[in-house]
Amino acid sequence: MTRVAVTGVTGYVGGRLVPELLAAGHQVRAVARRTHRLQGRPWADDVELAEADAGDLDQVRDALDGVDVAYYLIHSLGTGPRFAARDRRTALTFAQAAREAGVRRIVYLGGLYPEGKDLSPHLESRKEVGEILLASGVPTTVLRAAVIIGSGSASFEMMRYLTERLPVMTTPRWVDNRVQPIAIRDVLRYLVGSATMPADVNRSFDIGGPQVLRYRDMMQRYAAVAGLRPRVVLGVGALSPRLSSLWVSLVTPVPGPLARPLVESLVHEVVCDEHDIATYVPDPPEGLLGFDESVRLALQRIGEADVATRWSSASVPGAPSDPLPSDPDWAGGTLYRDERRTRVQAPADAVWQVLQAVGGERGWYSWSLAWRARGVLDRLWGGPGLRRGRRHPTRLTVDDAVDFWRVEEIVPGRMLRLRAEMRLPGLAWLELAVRPEADGSSTLRQLATFHPHGLPGQLYWAAVAPFHGVVFGGMQRGMRVAAERLVTSRTDVTGTGVSDPGGASS
Incomplete structure (x- = not known):
C-alpha cells in the first residue's frame, strides 16, 4: 500500500483527488493549515489528518514523514509581485521538506504554457514552481493542464457564466486562441497514476483532452450541450488582460483577483506538445473524455433531486465532475x-x-x-x-x-x-x-x-x-x-x- 500525502485538500482538485486515491487503495494523509475545515468531509474518517503551514519547514517535514508520494496542489492567485514570491518560497520549503522526510516522489499539477514565449505572471509562476520541484532531488512528476472541465473549476465556471449570460457578446482577441481542455476525470486519472511511476522518471508531462478548440468554439459547444441558442460572438480587436478581466468580473460572479490570472493565461495558445504521459498512465479503453461529454457530465446533475442543495450542502459527488461543498460560492452556475x-x-x-x-x-x-x-x-x-x-x-x-x-x-x-x-x-x-x-x-x-x-x-x-x-x-x-x-x-x-x-x- 502506497502512503500518500495531499496538500491543497480544501481546493478544487485536492478535494476530488482524495476519494480517488482511497478508491485506488492508497493510504492517504490530508495536509491542511487548519484540519478542522476537513471535518464533515465524507472521507475525513478514512484518512489521516496532518496540520501544517505550507511556509513552515518543520511543520511540512513532519506532515510528510513516512510518506511515499507527496502531492503538491498549492497555488497562489494574484497579480502583484508578492504572489510569485510566495509561490517560490512555498515550493522551496516543500521541496526541502520532502527531501529531508525521505519522500520518494512529488506530484505537481501546474499550468500548460507555450515554450519560448513571454508568459503571464500566473503561468510564469506555475512554470517556476515546477522547475523548483524537478530540481528538488526527489523524483517529480509535473502535470501541465490548460482549461479543466468540471463544475467548480474556475476556468470552466468563467466560460459557463459568459456563455449562459451573454447571448450576444463582444470579446477580446484571445477568444480565437486555441486551447486543449481536459476533463477533471482525466486529470484525476493522471494524478492517481503518477503515484506509481518508476523511480527514474523526473520530468513534466503535457496533459489535455482529445480536442483542440478555439475559446469561442468552446463557448458555442457549451451552449449546444446546455440547450442554449448559438451565441453571437463579435471580436473587438486588442483588449488588455486587465480590461478583459474587469469585463469578466462585471458579467460573471468570478472574483476579479481570480479572473485576471485566468484571462492572462488565455492570452496564450495552450496546446499539448506531447502525450508521453500515456507511457506511464495509459489512456482508458474508451479514450479520453471529449469536450462535449465533459460539459455534459459537469451539467448532468441539473434536474436531479439534489439540485436544490447541491450548491451549498451536497455531501459527496457521484463523479469528479460534480460540485463539492468546498467549492466557492460562485461555482456551480447560477441558482x-x-x-x-x-x-x-x-x-x-x-x-x-x-x-x-x-x-x-x-x-x-x-x-x-x-x-x-x-x-x-x-x-x-x-x-x-x-x-x-x-x-x-x-x-x-x-x-x-x-x-x-x-x-x-x-x-x-x-x-x-x-x-x-x-x-x-x-x-x-x-x-x-x-x-x-x-x-x-x-x-x-x-x-x-x-x-x-x-x-x-x-x-x-x-x-x-x-x-x-x-x-x-x-x-x-x-x-x-x-x-x-x-x-x-x-x-x-x-x-x-x-x-x-x-x-x-x-
Missing part, C-alpha cells in the same frame, strides 16, 4: 433561492397534513387569483397549467402530478419536494419541510429554487422576484393558519386526512 421559515403553533404531524394537501381543489394557501393567472399563462405557452389537479385530495406519492408541479421526493412527515413542469426559461423546485420543536410547536420551511436557462432565465427571475413576498410569503402564512386551525378542530380529521386543511387559501 436563485427564496427561503422562508415560520414558527407554527401546531405539532409537526398537523403541519405535514397541510403540506400534503397542497394544490388541486384546495389551492396554494395564498393569492388564488395570482396562481390562476399563472396557470392560464402556462396553458397559453403550451404548459399543463392548473388543469391536472392532483390524484388524491390528501395523499401524495413520488411522481404524482400536482397542478403544474410533479412530486420529486417525499420524506414522510418531514419534507415534500415539487419540480415545476410549467413552461419556464429554466428549472424550478418548491420544497416544503416541517421540523418539530421541543415545545410541541413546529418550524415550517419553504424553499423555492430556480436554475435559469440563459439570459431569459435571469430576466424571468428578476421579473417575478418582487412578487415572492406576496405569493410565497402569503403561502407560508396560509399553511401556518391552516395547521393551527386543524389543531383546534381535531374532530374534523378523518381516516383519510384533513377535512379542510386548505381553509385559509380563500
